[in-house]
Amino acid sequence: MKLVMAIVRPAKIDDVTAALEKLDLPGLTVTEVRGHGRQKGHTVTYRGAEYDVNLLPKAMIETVVPTELVEPAVAAITAAARTGEVGDGRVFVIPVERSTNIRTGETD
Amino acid sequence: MQNIIAAEDRRRPGALLAAAREQFTAAVERGLGGRAAHARFSDHMDDLIRGLVASSLASSPVNMAVAALGGYGRRALSPHSDVDLLLVFAGDIGSAEEAFLKGVLHPLWDLGLTVGHQVRSLEDALTIEVDNPTFLLSQTDARLLAGSPALFAYVDRRGPSLTGEARERVIEALLRLTTARYDAFDDTIYQLEPDIREAPGGLRDIVAARLLASLAHDPAAIDEDHLEQAENFLLRVRGILHLAARRNSNILSHELQERVAERLHFPGADPTQRVEALMSRYFAHARTVARALETAVAQVTPTPQAPPVAAGTNIELAGGAIRFIDAARASTEPASWLGVFEAALDHGAAVAPETLALMDSRGRRYALADLLPSAEARHRFVQLLRPRRGLYAVLSAMHDCRLLERLITGFGRISGRMIRDFYHKYTVDEHTLLTVRGIERLVTTPAKRPRFAELLAGLRSPEWLVLALLLHDIGKWKDENHAEESARMAQVIFDELALDPEARHDVEFLIVQHLEMSRVTFRRDHSDARVIRQFADLVGTEPRLQMLCLLTLVDIGAVSPGTLTPWKEDLLWEVFVRAYNELTHGYGDSTIAAGEAALAALESGRPPDLAADELSHVLEGFPRRYLTSVEPAQIYRHVRLARDLHPDEVHLLLDRRGDAWELAVFALDKPHLFSNICGTLAFCGMDILRGSAMTSRSGLVLDIFQFVDGEQFFARNADGPARFETLLQDVVAGREDIAARLLRKEKGLLHRRTPVRVAPVIHIDNDQSPTYTVLELVAQDAPGLLHRVSRVVSGHGCEVDLVLISTEGNKAIDVFHLTQSAAKLPRPVSHALEVDLERLLEDAS
Numbered sequence: 027m028k029l030v031m032a033i034v035r036p037a038k039i040d041d042v043t044a045a046l047e048k049l050d051l052p053g054l055t056v057t058e059v060r061g062h063g064r065q066k067g068h069t070v071t072y073r074g075a076e077y078d079v080n081l082l083p084k085a086m087i088e089t090v091v092p093t094e095l096v097e098p099a100v101a102a103i104t105a106a107a108r109t110g111e112v113g114d115g116r117v118f119v120i121p122v123e124r125s126t127n128i129r130t131g132e133t134d
Numbered sequence: 135m136q137n138i139i140a141a142e143d144r145r146r147p148g149a150l151l152a153a154a155r156e157q158f159t160a161a162v163e164r165g166l167g168g169r170a171a172h173a174r175f176s177d178h179m180d181d182l183i184r185g186l187v188a189s190s191l192a193s194s195p196v197n198m199a200v201a202a203l204g205g206y207g208r209r210a211l212s213p214h215s216d217v218d219l220l221l222v223f224a225g226d227i228g229s230a231e232e233a234f235l236k237g238v239l240h241p242l243w244d245l246g247l248t249v250g251h252q253v254r255s256l257e258d259a260l261t262i263e264v265d266n267p268t269f270l271l272s273q274t275d276a277r278l279l280a281g282s283p284a285l286f287a288y289v290d291r292r293g294p295s296l297t298g299e300a301r302e303r304v305i306e307a308l309l310r311l312t313t314a315r316y317d318a319f320d321d322t323i324y325q326l327e328p329d330i331r332e333a334p335g336g337l338r339d340i341v342a343a344r345l346l347a348s349l350a351h352d353p354a355a356i357d358e359d360h361l362e363q364a365e366n367f368l369l370r371v372r373g374i375l376h377l378a379a380r381r382n383s384n385i386l387s388h389e390l391q392e393r394v395a396e397r398l399h400f401p402g403a404d405p406t407q408r409v410e411a412l413m414s415r416y417f418a419h420a421r422t423v424a425r426a427l428e429t430a431v432a433q434v435t436p437t438p439q440a441p442p443v444a445a446g447t448n449i450e451l452a453g454g455a456i457r458f459i460d461a462a463r464a465s466t467e468p469a470s471w472l473g474v475f476e477a478a479l480d481h482g483a484a485v486a487p488e489t490l491a492l493m494d495s496r497g498r499r500y501a502l503a504d505l506l507p508s509a510e511a512r513h514r515f516v517q518l519l520r521p522r523r524g525l526y527a528v529l530s531a532m533h534d535c536r537l538l539e540r541l542i543t544g545f546g547r548i549s550g551r552m553i554r555d556f557y558h559k560y561t562v563d564e565h566t567l568l569t570v571r572g573i574e575r576l577v578t579t580p581a582k583r584p585r586f587a588e589l590l591a592g593l594r595s596p597e598w599l600v601l602a603l604l605l606h607d608i609g610k611w612k613d614e615n616h617a618e619e620s621a622r623m624a625q626v627i628f629d630e631l632a633l634d635p636e637a638r639h640d641v642e643f644l645i646v647q648h649l650e651m652s653r654v655t656f657r658r659d660h661s662d663a664r665v666i667r668q669f670a671d672l673v674g675t676e677p678r679l680q681m682l683c684l685l686t687l688v689d690i691g692a693v694s695p696g697t698l699t700p701w702k703e704d705l706l707w708e709v710f711v712r713a714y715n716e717l718t719h720g721y722g723d724s725t726i727a728a729g730e731a732a733l734a735a736l737e738s739g740r741p742p743d744l745a746a747d748e749l750s751h752v753l754e755g756f757p758r759r760y761l762t763s764v765e766p767a768q769i770y771r772h773v774r775l776a777r778d779l780h781p782d783e784v785h786l787l788l789d790r791r792g793d794a795w796e797l798a799v800f801a802l803d804k805p806h807l808f809s810n811i812c813g814t815l816a817f818c819g820m821d822i823l824r825g826s827a828m829t830s831r832s833g834l835v836l837d838i839f840q841f842v843d844g845e846q847f848f849a850r851n852a853d854g855p856a857r858f859e860t861l862l863q864d865v866v867a868g869r870e871d872i873a874a875r876l877l878r879k880e881k882g883l884l885h886r887r888t889p890v891r892v893a894p895v896i897h898i899d900n901d902q903s904p905t906y907t908v909l910e911l912v913a914q915d916a917p918g919l920l921h922r923v924s925r926v927v928s929g930h931g932c933e934v935d936l937v938l939i940s941t942e943g944n945k946a947i948d949v950f951h952l953t954q955s956a957a958k959l960p961r962p963v964s965h966a967l968e969v970d971l972e973r974l975l976e977d978a979s
Binding site: 035036037038039040058059060070071072073074075076079083109111113 | 656657658659660661662699701702704705708711714715895896897899910911912947
């Protein structure tokens with residue numbers, strides 16, 4: 027069991043969630059986050075004045091998947107979130123020790 | 135209804151409770167689970183508790199009183215409500231009292247009841263517990279169940295018996311709890327899935343209204359008949375909710391709305407219609423309840439005693455509210471009603487309930503033409519929509535008395551309209567009004583969203599934005615294509631309000647495209663320049679972009695609390711800035727070309743006096759934004775203006791546009807042309823609001839300015855426009871030196887210079903456009919500023935190909951697209967230009 031965590035462009039939330047749903051995963055979480063990668067943000071000019079935007083709005087999509095579905099999930103996210111431009115995001119795969127259903131107490 | 139429970143069951147608490155619930159269920163199933171059923175259930179609970187008290191007393195005799203509190207005290211107990219009890223002992227609480235308590239409470243817990251028990255010695259009970267407002271309030275409904283009446287009399291805090299400090303504390307606690315409760319529900323009754331107990335207009339409001347009215351010693355102040363009907367309805371609904379959830383649940387969810395509508399026999403061919411009928415009734419009762427509470431709060435809230443102040447014809451500010459002086463006269467003079475709401479905004483006061491009631495009851499007699507009988511009245515109504523403190527309250531009051539649906543045809547169709555989805559929390563009408571509140575808050579608390587507040591402050595006609603907000607979802611009475619339907623309905627309203635063409639154009643655009651910016655922001659990859667270009671092309675002008683951005687912001691914010699996150703605001707702002715830069719920096723590279731669709735459309739609709747190739751000859755090479763920002767009829771006029779143009783002459787059109795003027799000037803390009811036109815306007819005392827200048831490939835120049843006659847040159851001189859034209863012709867032909875004349879005038883005006891509050895910003899960009907160097911300038915607006923800036927630009931040998939001018943309050947924002955010898959400015963030229971402009975703006979300060 028692994029936690030697949032993807033940081034993607036906000037506009038790609040629908041595409042990524044649709045791609046993951048096709049894998050019939052039990053659930054996922056979407057969170058509004060901010061951050062930067064290697065580019066460390068960018069500069070915006072508005073009415074002649076320049077502003078540094080260091081932390082960019084991004085979406086974090088998390089899903090816990092059986093180990094055998096990790097590669098399909100990563101592939102689905104990558105395909106759905108890619109534009110080919112800087113800022114497409116990143117996918118992380120993290121081991122999960124166990125998970126417990128709060129309502130039923132059932133533990134995997 | 136059978137109200138008899140077998141004698142043997144009375145002895146067994148479990149059987150008694152089961153039988154009581156069974157009776158309640160039977161009543162609810164017949165749709166009769168209202169006040170009477172709740173009272174019967176409370177009576178059975180009384181029997182059960184009295185039985186437990188009697189048996190406990192037998193083994194642990196103590197001097198005590200047991201009282202029902204809160205809803206139970208009022209005999210409004212539902213099957214799964216908490217059973218709130220007060221147990222008071224004459225002396226200290228020792229082992230005998232503890233044994234007694236166990237004898238009463240343990241069996242109740244064993245039955246699975248949630249018991250809210252308050253145990254006090256008499257000495258403690260005499261203290262008013264100001265830090266426990268909930269308990270304090272529940273005591274005002276205390277009802278003796280068992281034990282000593284004399285002991286109970288000491289702690290009896292029912293409303294009418296309260297005096298002095300106890301009364302003040304109860305009022306204070308109730309107002310505090312009510313405010314907190316209203317805050318939690320965003321201050322509105324129009325919840326799509328209301329909590330019928332806690333939400334504004336719910337059961338708690340009924341209790342609060344009655345208590346406050348009784349504390350004010352004026353129970354007649356509230357409409358008890360209607361309040362009783364509302365209570366009965368809400369209790370009937372509550373009974374169904376409790377039985378469905380098998381717990382103390384008071385949320386009338388979408389799912390349960392269908393069940394309640396069916397159980398209460400609401401009419402309708404399908405579940406949706408039945409639910410609409412149910413919720414329509416719910417909102418009507420909730421409105422009654424909320425109004426009753428408002429009246430009761432006013433009864434106990436001291437208002438400064440000031441003599442009445444005249445606030446309009448037959449209108450006064452009296453007792454802290456706006457009201458008619460002579461109600462009988464007002465009922466026959468509907469044209470005076472708008473004045474009530476204008477006065478409410480001007481004085482920062484509410485409209486008196488009886489005044490709203492009069493308009494509600496008499497309003498149906500009158501048509502729009504009676505309410506807004508003249509062009510001046512229609513103009514006043516549109517002006518009333520200018521964002522300011524109190525606008526939401528005033529529009530809500532208009533809606534509550536059904537005046538808004540008479541002033542805006544079709545608004546009534548979204549009254550109480552339900553939208554079933556995962557994110558909307560309010561009915562369509564309330565969502566609409568909450569968007570207006572969002573705009574109002576940008577005015578009243580600008581520091582919370584300074585970027586957006588500044589956008590709003592810069593709008594020349596913010597009332598158009600508010601009108602668009604009122605209309606953007608009016609088509610939601612239909613299930614599909616609501617934006618299209620809203621736009622269709624808006625046409626009728628535009629005609630009725632006699633809106634001017636520019637306003638119609640912008641408001642219609644905002645209605646039709648009200649979802650587009652949200653789509654681009656959250657669904658499209660707006661880091662892609664093509665996406666932004668498409669969006670900017672669609673929007674066309676900066677004022678529209680500003681309005682659409684604000685509309686999108688408040689539209690999201692009015693969906694439900696918490697929907698508009700700082701993250702979403704940042705994304706929206708990012709799209710706004712990128713589209714703004716595209717509109718102001720990138721538009722020059724998108725020019726009108728022969729054969730393109732927009733031009734073909736114009737050609738197909740051309741008036742007969744225009745030749746087939748005349749349009750394309752004049753317009754080719756102008757920026758495309760010209761086609762999106764100027765009405766076709768005006769374009770045809772411009773094209774005629776370009777006929778027979780000779781060097782050193784100008785052809786101009788001067789039109790009155792409301793409080794402003796619009797000047798369109800055609801000329802053949804020549805040095806200092808733009809500067810000379812600006813100088814002539816400045817010399818005549820005109821304040822330029824916005825404008826644009828553009829040059830075609832054939833060297834035709836079209837400059838368009840909107841300005842106000844700041845020094846009343848036109849107003850004071852009947853021949854003002856003619857004198858202006860003569861002067862402009864002389865200046866362009868070189869017969870007059872406008873720079874010299876302006877300098878002389880400015881010297882005379884030095885004493886009028888205002889302190890500089892806008893720090894100047896100059897930005898020269900050689901990367902944004904492949905064709906032009908873009909100069910962006912933000913500075914304190916001042917007479918002749920544009921003339922001076924453009925002279926400096928021309929002085930450096932720069933050709934002014936395109937200009938966008940806008941003025942927001944005291945801030946001038948100008949964007950020049952420049953070339954030199956048909957190429958971008960060489961770096962040394964742009965640097966020298968920047969230095970000179972900095973010096974100019976510093977000198978101006």
